[in-house]
Amino acid sequence: MVERRQPILVSEAVSRVMHYAKHGTKETVSITEASGRYLAEDLIAAHDVPSFDRSPYDGFALRSVDTQEASFDHPVTFEVVGAIGAGYVHEGTVEAMQAVRVMTGAALPKGCDCVVKFELTKEFKENDKDFMTIKKPFAAGENVSFQGEDTKKGTSLAKQGTYINPGIAALLATFGYREVPVAKKPLVGVIATGSELLEVDQPLEPGKIRNSNAYMMMAQIERAGGEVKYFGQLSDDFDACLNAVKGALAKVDVLITTGGVSVGDFDYLPAIYERLGATVLFNKVAMRPGSVTTVAELNGQLLFGLSGNPSACYVGFELFTRPVLQTFLYNKAPHLQNIKALLGEDFEKANPFTRFIRGTLAYDREGHCIVTPSGFNKSNAVASLAETNVLIVIPAKTKDYQRASLVDALLVEAVQGSEWPWDNVVLSYRS
Ligand SMILES: Nc1nc2c(c(=O)[nH]1)N[C@H]1C(S)=C(S)[C@@H](COP(=O)(O)OP(=O)(O)OC[C@H]3O[C@@H](n4cnc5c(N)ncnc54)[C@H](O)[C@@H]3O)O[C@H]1N2
Ligand code: MOO
Numbered sequence: 001m002v003e004r005r006q007p008i009l010v011s012e013a014v015s016r017v018m019h020y021a022k023h024g025t026k027e028t029v030s031i032t033e034a035s036g037r038y039l040a041e042d043l044i045a046a047h048d049v050p051s052f053d054r055s056p057y058d059g060f061a062l063r064s065v066d067t068q069e070a071s072f073d074h075p076v077t078f079e080v081v082g083a084i085g086a087g088y089v090h091e092g093t094v095e096a097m098q099a100v101r102v103m104t105g106a107a108l109p110k111g112c113d114c115v116v117k118f119e120l121t122k123e124f125k126e127n128d129k130d131f132m133t134i135k136k137p138f139a140a141g142e143n144v145s146f147q148g149e150d151t152k153k154g155t156s157l158a159k160q161g162t163y164i165n166p167g168i169a170a171l172l173a174t175f176g177y178r179e180v181p182v183a184k185k186p187l188v189g190v191i192a193t194g195s196e197l198l199e200v201d202q203p204l205e206p207g208k209i210r211n212s213n214a215y216m217m218m219a220q221i222e223r224a225g226g227e228v229k230y231f232g233q234l235s236d237d238f239d240a241c242l243n244a245v246k247g248a249l250a251k252v253d254v255l256i257t258t259g260g261v262s263v264g265d266f267d268y269l270p271a272i273y274e275r276l277g278a279t280v281l282f283n284k285v286a287m288r289p290g291s292v293t294t295v296a297e298l299n300g301q302l303l304f305g306l307s308g309n310p311s312a313c314y315v316g317f318e319l320f321t322r323p324v325l326q327t328f329l330y331n332k333a334p335h336l337q338n339i340k341a342l343l344g345e346d347f348e349k350a351n352p353f354t355r356f357i358r359g360t361l362a363y364d365r366e367g368h369c370i371v372t373p374s375g376f377n378k379s380n381a382v383a384s385l386a387e388t389n390v391l392i393v394i395p396a397k398t399k400d401y402q403r404a405s406l407v408d409a410l411l412v413e414a415v416q417g418s419e420w421p422w423d424n425v426v427l428s429y430r431s
């Protein structure tokens with residue numbers, strides 16, 4: 001008799017998995033390699049930015065007090081006593097009725113408290129000396145980029161676990177990180193199972209398909225910040241699969257298999273977990289696709305038994321594996337970012353389970369965020385995954401959804417994550 005499995009709620013399944021999620025270790029990489037990695041330590045401003053008062057324009061630095069009498073009819077003349085580009089410092093102190101040519105980014109010379117753009121001055125030479133005139137007064141501090149105006153020393157700029165985007169890369173350079181402490185990438189093993197699987201370069205044969213899940217998952221692992229170790233694809237052979245899983249476990253932080261987790265004659269993963277002595281955290285989740293998603297634990301190490309069906313495999317990874325990898329990378333918001341959006345078309349909910357519909361996000365002319373299911377939406381769909389950038393959440397025990405209903409959507413391509421968002425998923429209603 002076929003085994004009857006007891007489905008558990010998605011939130012319960014996630015929480016069981018997250019019980020075993022742990023932080024990884026740290027390593028340092030060159031700043032040129034840090035982009036796309038995750039900070040292993042908080043980033044705190046070690047000094048003011050800028051670290052000195054400077055000119056934001058090409059112009060003349062001078063004392064504002066000397067400009068107060070200047071007007072269109074009474075230009076005031078300054079002697080130009082020096083010229084500096086960015087990177088240089090004017091020696092000495094600027095005295096009354098003197099000015100220094102300064103270029104954008106140059107340190108404000110001592111004695112000066114404002115800058116006048118070249119465009120507002122008239123320059124001339126007399127007796128081999130340089131002069132310039134202005135026709136309006138300037139206030140103290142006018143056109144000065146002040147020390148610390150961008151960032152004050154001691155400011156917390158980014159937390160441990162922050163994704164290193166181009167802005168973080170700029171900050172790392174600003175504060176002198178030639179070597180950057182980053183979270184070590186979790187090493188994630190991938191095994192595809194199925195006697196029907198062809199390698200990508202093999203021609204189609206009757207009854208066979210090419211293995212797409214392995215390549216899809218490798219891309220998902222990288223998108224989630226992990227490093228892939230691919231162990232290849234195996235036929236549905238118990239001993240071969242058992243040995244491959246055993247061997248792989250010793251080499252990786254987390255292991256993912258695809259296929260063979262349901263109740264078919266050649267679905268060997270359940271028996272493999274048993275043989276290994278692994279504890280199965282769950283083998284049925286009240287969700288579609290991905291209801292067969294199975295997660296087991298062996299000595300604290302997680303084994304993700306994802307479905308063979310491509311859409312189910314994809315969703316299982318994003319909901320259960322991604323937050324484990326993101327936790328390894330110290331991200332405190334490791335789950336997919338959860339937003340509210342309006343459904344782009346009517347949707348028939350023919351299932352008592354929570355559904356995760358692959359879809360796309362766009363904005364309409366009024367600025368509403370619209371999420372629309374992408375095409376063929378079955379568990380075995382592969383084509384609709386290509387344009388997927390959201391998973392639209394249709395909660396369990398709700399009826400058909402009309403267009404413009406407010407729904408939850410999970411952003412699969414956003415770097416910014418969410419803390420666990422499932423307790424406040426909206427039920428169907430029309431906005
Ligand atoms: N009697 C029942 N049958 C099934 C149930 C059930 O509850 N009772 N659940 C169905 C659901 S839901 C799903 S999802 C699938 C899950 O099957 P498995 O995880 O055991 O995966 P397989 O049987 O190995 O393959 C399923 C499907 O996916 C294709 N596949 C497998 N690997 C790949 C790959 N690497 N790349 C692309 N496609 C792959 C495979 O050819 C099958 O078509 O079980 C249902 N059955
Ligand atoms: O695991 Mo299956 O994807 O629910 O269709």
Ligand SMILES: [Mg+2]
Pocket residue numbers: 259260261262263264266267308
């Ligand atoms: Mg099966």
